[in-house]
Amino acid sequence: MQMNGKDDKMVIKVLWILSMPRPGRRCLSSIALSFKGVEARYDRRSAIASCVPAGKSNIFGCGRLTGDMEQMTRQYATVKNNSGKSGRRKTRPLEKLAPSGNKKPAGQDMLVYEEEDTEDWSSFLEEYDALEAEDGMRVASDASASQVSEDAKIVEEYRLEEDADGNLQVMPTKREGLKSKIKSAHNLLQKARQAGAMTEDDWFEFLRRTGMDRSEENDFQSAFFEDVGEGEPSIKHPPPLRKGRHMRKAPPKFVDRIGVAVTGGKGGKGCISFEKMANARGGAVKRPSGGHGGQGGDVIFVADPRVQSLGMDRHHFHGKAGGSGDSNKKHGARGAHAVVRVPCGTVVKEVLRSGRGGGYERVQVCDLDQPLSYYRAATGGRPGLGNSVQAGRARNSASASGNFRSPGHQGEERFYELELKTIADVGLVGYPNAGKSTLLGGLSRARPAAAAYAFTTLHPTVGRVEYTDAASVTVADLPGLIEGAHANKGLGHEFLRHIERTKVLVYVLDGVGREGGAGVDDGSVVEEAPVTVFRKLKKELELYCPGLSRRPSLVWLNKADLNAEWVSEAKAAVMADMSGDDATADRPQAWGESTMGQRGRVPNVLSGSARTGEGIGELAHELRRVVDRVAQEDEKAQGYGGGGGHGGGEGGKLWARETGGSDHALPHRQGGIEGVGGRNTTKSEGSFVTADVDSAADDKTISLAEAYAKALELTQRFNVEWMNAVQCANQNIHRAQCYSAALTVTYRQDYWLAHGMRMMKAGEQTRSES
């Protein structure tokens, strides 16, 4: 059987089409069973026919089966059998459905089945006409087709639509339950794989289409590729499906900017209650004993390295309300914090009304660039007071017996814009199709989609290049940048924010690009010489952010496997361009050691092939060298413990982190729990800034994790928010939640003090800094 030109690809073309195209009439059809590849290969002619006998819903179908899918489809062809058993669906072998001559099998569904290249549909139409005349069948109109498809309860349903080129495209009309879709697709895939017709590319395509989330993807993928290439596949059952909300909702796509509203939990109300006490004369007296409510829970953004995207299923987060007070001076429980996990590198901007014009302004309040760094976005409401509060103050029973209590206060409500700026050591910049994604795949274990069409990559992917000494460098693959991106050409400039934080740039150039474009028969050759592209890229970077193009960089001339000679020519041209550039003389990035021997002056230019792996080792080595060098330079330039006007002395004790008002996030310092709390970090007044672990006994800098552990220990020792801590420990909740439990310690300053921990105000310096 022919495989439609792609020997290794599975092609299923099975149609159960519920409307009848007549010559000159467009057919909008439903497809009972369809799978990948289907839309690309359907033309109008092959979207043939089916018809529905009057008064019955037997289905006539027509399909074109190729390759091993034929075998598979035999088993999976499912049509509705309406002969006597209404509504029952049955799986039947295809042979039974195939037509025998002109006769319609009595009471049976009929499937017209085309082997190959039946161009001439007139015979079919004639047959059909004869049947129509004989049985009083009617041609289903488009309207009735939809009705029939409903009637037949077809699982998969697609519309065929004509695109600009006149080809028919299959568009989904309803979303099947993800669970059943995955199950059936998985069955199909197993079969396909057994038939050796499934490639890894097919697999990724399948994932993209079914819209599975990453966790399912991993389950399925590992099961699927368990034993690729080792004899017979051994998958017997589909892997278990996780149940939960994600099954019902479409998983969020990659999101790098989002607006959220946050509301702190309401404070719990106070209680009115009295206890009977004996008075001095042996009588009884009532004393108020109502407890206070609990504080409402906060909303806290926590940077979690495991979260990759800002896609969330909600856009409004609420802290839990505090519990009500109770009799016997029992105070209400504190409301649980709502912990919102965001990716590392999230910039938090508060959205504020500006002036009277109804406009808004965004003020950056925090930069969650370190794992477990957090920002208290909304504080829970203060608790109400119970009537026992009077008892302490009351001089006499008259005032103490007042029926006094107060309700809890509302929590704060704020609006934020969260913006993700990917954090990586190295960013790959280049034109579409230059091979950035392929290069990342070669350098790391990341597998970003790479294909021979422009803008394959739509969002950044970060991979980790691992070295034998356990060190690693993170590399971000970015969407392709083109000339005029600043004027919103291509994908525009938006995504460039993701390289703002990379330390090193790698310009990936298509080494076989030529002015005029002629040459390599690859289809992906750009019509510009690499050196021209390089200049344009730098210009675009500069337009996006002045100074960006002068960042430490490397140049990688890709696709040397296609034409090594051209690539070396291009390499020489790029190096000549850089050395001839006056601006290089005073460039701060003296990182590379060019082959021209200009050590420390210009970025190194390397060449090779991302596809074959040629030169990749050298590139990885060079990346490491440059990244290390940049890190050293950074350390020297900033001085450990310096920055932002806070200290700067040697030793680098933890200091207050001032986030408001500054666009540049100050580098995180090790040495304690860092928090940006209080609402308004731009004002020093009332800002809780940092709990400095400043015990006189051991004056050493401790890591965030240690500080966290210490805080948790404190929580437990002093029984502060004991419930929270116990809950976290018992239920093994996410560490960030434990962290939030530890955070609650900070409400009790006295405990910090008791343990040698000191609360600081913004601007205050630690002893060692001053």
Ligand SMILES: Nc1nc2c(ncn2[C@@H]2O[C@H](COP(=O)(O)OP(=O)(O)OP(=O)(O)O)[C@@H](O)[C@H]2O)c(=O)[nH]1
């Ligand atoms: N011959 C050859 N082809 C390559 C090489 N690197 C990439 N390609 C091919 O070039 C095409 C584009 O590769 P991608 O990695 O998707 O390019 P990209 O720069 O990520 O493209 P965008 O994501 O669209 O910006 C694919 O067909 C790759 O197989 C190489 O070194 N040699």
Ligand SMILES: [Mg+2]
């Ligand atoms: Mg790409």
